[in-house]
Amino acid sequence: MHAVVCRDARFRVTEQTVPRPATGQVLITVLRCGICGSDLHARNHCDDMAELAAETGYDGFMRPAQDVVLGHEFCGEIAEYGPGCRKRWPVGTRVVALPLLRNGSGVELIGLSAAAPGGYAEQVIVQESLTMPVPNGLSPDLAAMTEPFAVAWHAVRRGQVGTRQPAIVVGCGPIGLAVIGMLKASGVRTVVASDFSPQRRALATQCGADIVVDPATESAWTAYRRPNEIRRVDEVLRLGVDTMDKLRRVPNMPWWKIFRLAELVGATPTGPAIFECVGVPGIIDQIVAAAPVRSRVIVVGVCMQTDQFRPAAAINKELDLRFAMGYDPGEFRDALHLIADGKVDPSPLITGTVGLGGVENAFAALANPEHHAKILIDPTSPTIAVPAVPLQHPRL
Template identity: 55%
Template sequence: MKVVSCLGGKLEVIDVAAPRPADGQLVLDVQRCGICGSDLHAKDHADELQDAMVDVGYGDFMRSDTPVVMGHEFCGEVAERGRRVAKEFKVGTTVVSFPLMRANGGVHLTGLSPLAPGAYAEQVVAEASMSFVVPNGLSLDIAALTEPMAVALHAVNRSDIGKRDAAIVIGCGPVGLAVICHLKARGVRTIVASDLSAKRRALATRCGADVVVDPTVDSPYEAASTKGVITEAPALYELGIGSMEKLRKLPGWSHVYRAAEALGAAGPKRPVIFECVGVPGIIDGVIGAAPLSSRIIVVGVCMGEDKMRPALANGKEIDLRFVLGYTPLEFRDTLYMLAEGKLDASPLITGTVGLDGVEAAFGVLAGAETHAKILIDPRSSALVP
């Protein structure tokens, strides 16, 4: 079968032996596979990523000197079943799969390890226990977005955002756009999106952003400001003294204070900020510009070393949360949200290529101006998206 092999930062279509399923596994005929931003980084910076993964205990991540077949955002049709596979996975059934695979005595990251070849290929192996039948006749294109949309669902879940909170999304690439889609589906009333690219800002509007700003012209934090947001320390100090002057006139003032704390009304209002860029300097820049007490969800993955000013984060009482991936339940829930029409991810798809067009698609995505999510259709002859 044909696959796209990555070796030394080069992409090449080659022929390899077709895979066979082990117990509990499926061989899928790949129908669609998304090109992820992490794939773009891994192609050229695999060794840096491998070093980071070693530090978290996973030593089998892809390296530049070892060929790997990438692709972890996929949907496929069951072509062959291993033993002990549930009856729901009949041959011909369309499924999406969580990109983890048992192989060589361990569990590996599908498409990001040479031990678990991914879906830049005509066929891919998936674990039946981590696969889900695509419901409601959901289109192949949208089904293939289950994985990246699950990443965004996990980020929004971890943010603890409420409908009345102001959300600020910094960076409107595929991850930022997916976050906007989920915020809209959740009913968040104020969604501000910020990106340098006019085309990406237009996509953000299509995904549900209420306000879009060019950060070289306007501040997303000012665009999202609501009554009660505090941007400077002296205003916080004044709030503290002024509130206590009023409270101390009440009998049992401490009980009133505790009640206000329980309702989340004792301190300044905070926006919830989603950092979806992932380049050095962004986190510190967001901390510096954000209002006091902001909650920052770091969704973008910075591939290099970075630095920040902890004292500034301390002084502003910034709540900083890093996120990665998703749970199996979030993966399943995302699929059903897409299939039931509760989540609209269609604006993300901006192009399709065949296996022979993957190298060109990487080049286009490196510019990041015109496209968001490019899908691979192994049966397509398209050389450019």
């Protein structure tokens, strides 16, 4: 079979032996594989990523001198079962799978480890227990978007966003756009999207954002209506004194019970849910400085550099700071079915498709946010070049 191998940040298409599935594993023929932002980082900065992964308990991350087949956002068809499988679905069934592979006593990250080749290939090995059939005749293009939308769904769930609570998405790259889609799918009424790129702002609108702003000319923090929102600490102080003045005027009023009741029914002031989807130094501090009081900040963008923010500013506003990473199998299934049921539409993100020979060009194109959001790989396609301007195609 053919596969794209990355070594020392260079790509080459190679001929490889078809892998044989081990116990509990399945060989699938790749129909589509998405190029993820993690792939872009791993190509040039895998040593940094490997060191960080080792610090947190995973030492199998790819290294520059290794031959690695990238790709963890894939859809394919079952080609062969390994021994010990339950063979839940017929050969030829269209499936997606969580990109984790058992290797001896450990588990490897498919597409980000030399021990678990990924989907930039004609075929890939996955775990049967982590494989899921694609429902409703969903196209391979959209099914391949399950993995990034599962990341977004996990972030939205981590944010615990109420339907009436505004959500602000800072950064409209692929994950930011997926977060927008998942926020709307979960019923959030007001989603504000902020990005410097005109192309990405246009995609944010297509993904369902209610308000889209250019941070160079407009503030996301004032672009939406929130009459009861408290933006400054002095407003908190004034509210506390004014409330107590009113409560003390009422005779025999157990004012402390009124306070606790207000908490129970959600009447106490809260800020928006803010999703940081940029992943560069300084963004968290900017959000902390600008966010209204009692906002919840969910960090989804992966910043590989050392960053800093002022904890005292976050303390003064009582901000919640949460970090989101990956997803669980239930969220992966949720994402697949939300897409298949038409409740979220990933198609605006898909701006190009190439064959295995076009991976190098696709990586170069993805460096410009004005040109592309998500490029898919079709291993059977002869396409090498990607257009400079994304196509405005209909729903797939």
